[in-house]
Amino acid sequence: AQKITQTQPGMFVQEKEAVTLDCTYDTSDPSYGLFWYKQPSSGEMIFLIYQGSYDQQNATEGRYSLNFQKARKSANLVISASQLGDSAMYFCAMREGNSNSGYALNFGKGTSLLVTP
Amino acid sequence: GAGVSQSPRYKVAKRGQDVALRCDPISGHVSLFWYQQALGQGPEFLTYFQNEAQLDKSGLPSDRFFAERPEGSVSTLKIQRTQQEDSAVYLCASSPWERIEQYFGPGTRLTVT
Numbered sequence: 096a097q098k099i100t101q102t103q104p105g106m107f108v109q110e111k112e113a114v115t116l117d118c119t120y121d122t123s124d125p126s127y128g129l130f131w132y133k134q135p136s137s138g139e140m141i142f143l144i145y146q147g148s149y150d151q152q153n154a155t156e157g158r159y160s161l162n163f164q165k166a167r168k169s170a171n172l173v174i175s176a177s178q179l180g181d182s183a184m185y186f187c188a189m190r191e192g193n194s195n196s197g198y199a200l201n202f203g204k205g206t207s208l209l210v211t212p
Numbered sequence: 213g214a215g216v217s218q219s220p221r222y223k224v225a226k227r228g229q230d231v232a233l234r235c236d237p238i239s240g241h242v243s244l245f246w247y248q249q250a251l252g253q254g255p256e257f258l259t260y261f262q263n264e265a266q267l268d269k270s271g272l273p274s275d276r277f278f279a280e281r282p283e284g285s286v287s288t289l290k291i292q293r294t295q296q297e298d299s300a301v302y303l304c305a306s307s308p309w310e311r312i313e314q315y316f317g318p319g320t321r322l323t324v325t
Binding site for chain 2: 132139186202205
């Protein structure tokens with residue numbers, strides 16, 4: 096079963112506007128972590144933000160914030176004041192606490208974001 | 213500072229050939245991961261090393277795939293008798309033990325013809 100679901104294959108946003116990228120997850124482990132990575136066309140995966148399952152507050156990193164709704168098992172990424180350079184693929188990923196794989200990440204299929212002038 | 217590097221960046225192999233993909237993690241990083249990313253998909257876990265020990269290889273798709281990290285730094289992913297379905301981008305990531313985020317390399321794009 097898919098552990099990370101990203102239902103938006105593609106999104107458009109106008110420059111300077113905010114955009115929300117959706118992510119839902121499935122786990123029975125009480126200890127887990129949620130990540131967002133950005134993958135530009137050059138291919139490298141760039142870490143954006145992390146939210147732990149026990150964190151009381153939503154994570155923020157500059158223009159990125161994570162809207163963590165534990166009961167709904169959702170971890171949406173909010174990008175404020177979009178810039179043209181934000182155009183990329185965005186991946187949501189989860190690490191489960193009881194994994195014996197040293198915390199390997201389970202990734203969703205990604206959302207392609209295009210920022211227009 | 214230097215990030216994770218991978219070589220070659222691009223590799224074209226004829227079906228049946230063996231290939232070796234190299235990953236140089238960030239110096240001092242204990243954890244090293246290999247992922248396979250098919251076109252239009254998210255990365256999928258292949259294997260994990262803690263220093264030189266391969267602690268999990270549950271994601272390796274077949275016994276044609278083999279990974280090693282003999283001295284706990286550089287790692288090599290070897291694919292024997294390549295098949296067309298092996299065409300993908302192979303990503304390497306490393307992480308220091310005390311941090312949770314993984315730092316990814318640029319990947320090796322493997323095309324099997």
